[in-house]
Amino acid sequence: MIDLRSDTVTVPTKNMLNAIVTAKVGDDVFGDDPTVNELQEYTADLLGKEAALYVPSGTMSNQIAIAVQTKRADEVIVDADAHIYYYEAAAPAVISGVQLRPIKSERGIMPIGEIKNSIRVFDDHFPHTALICLENTHNRHGGAVIPLDYIKQVKQIVDENKLSFHCDGARLWNACVATGISLKDYAEPFDTVTVCLSKALGAPVGSLLVGSKDLISEGRRKRKLMGGGMRQAGIIAAAGLYALKNNLPLLKNDHENAKTFAKLVSESEFVTLDIDRVVTNIVYFKIDAQINGAEFEEKCKQQGLLLLHLGNNSVRVVFHYQVETSQVKTAVDIIKDVLNNMIKRKM
Numbered sequence: 458m459i460d461l462r463s464d465t466v467t468v469p470t471k472n473m474l475n476a477i478v479t480a481k482v483g484d485d486v487f488g489d490d491p492t493v494n495e496l497q498e499y500t501a502d503l504l505g506k507e508a509a510l511y512v513p514s515g516t517m518s519n520q521i522a523i524a525v526q527t528k529r530a531d532e533v534i535v536d537a538d539a540h541i542y543y544y545e546a547a548a549p550a551v552i553s554g555v556q557l558r559p560i561k562s563e564r565g566i567m568p569i570g571e572i573k574n575s576i577r578v579f580d581d582h583f584p585h586t587a588l589i590c591l592e593n594t595h596n597r598h599g600g601a602v603i604p605l606d607y608i609k610q611v612k613q614i615v616d617e618n619k620l621s622f623h624c625d626g627a628r629l630w631n632a633c634v635a636t637g638i639s640l641k642d643y644a645e646p647f648d649t650v651t652v653c654l655s656k657a658l659g660a661p662v663g664s665l666l667v668g669s670k671d672l673i674s675e676g677r678r679k680r681k682l683m684g685g686g687m688r689q690a691g692i693i694a695a696a697g698l699y700a701l702k703n704n705l706p707l708l709k710n711d712h713e714n715a716k717t718f719a720k721l722v723s724e725s726e727f728v729t730l731d732i733d734r735v736v737t738n739i740v741y742f743k744i745d746a747q748i749n750g751a752e753f754e755e756k757c758k759q760q761g762l763l764l765l766h767l768g769n770n771s772v773r774v775v776f777h778y779q780v781e782t783s784q785v786k787t788a789v790d791i792i793k794d795v796l797n798n799m800i801k802r803k804m
């Protein structure tokens with residue numbers, strides 16, 4: 458089976474399992490787990506921030522970031538396709554009691570003028586704008602990379618209005634690999650950054666929130682509140698450390714596989730895809746309107762290829778280091794074959 462549903466589907470390798478088995482552990486709620494502590498220090502250093510907090514998921518990391526940088530009834534500016542807005546079960550409203558202000562973006566880039574216009578003036582009728590969030594790379598925008606120049610423009614608005622600034626960098630690694638910009642440079646404008654070890658890096662579980670010592674210390678309390686305080690978490694942190702130290706260089710290959718896939722699959726007359734938009738490990742494409750998307754997904758599965766139909770004949774595939782380059786062509790052949798047969802049946 459070739460699994461292109463997500464870069465979260467990787468399974469630990471023998472070496473990663475070995476790191477898990479030999480990990481030194483302690484009770485992390487007491488701050489005693491040496492492997493968790495090492496992972497937190499290593500990640501904070503990598504991103505040039507004072508501190509980091511190990512949490513079970515990217516969603517929890519984003520929600521802690523919101524919780525420590527807002528008060529109830531505040532407003533948070535996010536892109537209308539952001540993971541925080543789209544896929545986190547309304548957690549900002551439930552956990553932090555804040556309202557999200559979504560702005561339509563072009564590939565994760567909200568127009569600067571609209572961001573400025575969305576910041577509330579002081580008025581008893583209005584919520585208080587507290588936080589702006591960006592997502593880099595952008596999941597629903599096909600792994601789009603957010604340019605550093607743009608981030609700096611938004612940072613200026615953040616500073617002028619005394620707001621806080623959060624980056625959902627679940628796949629920030631991919632942005633760095635695609636642009637050559639360092640993690641430190643990408644993280645610098647933000648107060649807090651989420652990074653995930655369980656996406657393209659291949660760890661089985663775990664994310665980190667990085668930021669100042671004060672924010673991360675408050676974040677530790679919020680993690681407890683959310684039930685995310687873990688005990689001998691070193692066994693999973695060890696896999697995260699292994700992934701960070703060994704798998705970062707492998708992401709380049711995922712980007713190349715995504716590009717090759719995009720080129721080959723776009724040769725089909727039943728596929729619409731803009732190759733120039735494929736810049737990291739995620740590829741979105743549209744299949745012919747005559748085709749039933751759910752049936753297409755099922756037929757690909759029957760031929761040994763897992764992918765995601767996301768509605769509206771939009772299909773997503775994601776590359777990760779457990780997809781061999783030789784499997785790229787096989788995946789494309791399956792897609793073309795399924796499309797050809799489904800169209801033939803319609804005639």
Ligand SMILES: Cc1ncc(COP(=O)(O)O)c(C=O)c1O
Nearest residue numbers: 514515516517540592596625627
């Ligand atoms: C951009 C982005 N942020 C956050 C998350 C949430 O991560 P998790 O599934 O670990 O909660 C995801 C998950 O795919 C994501 O793509």
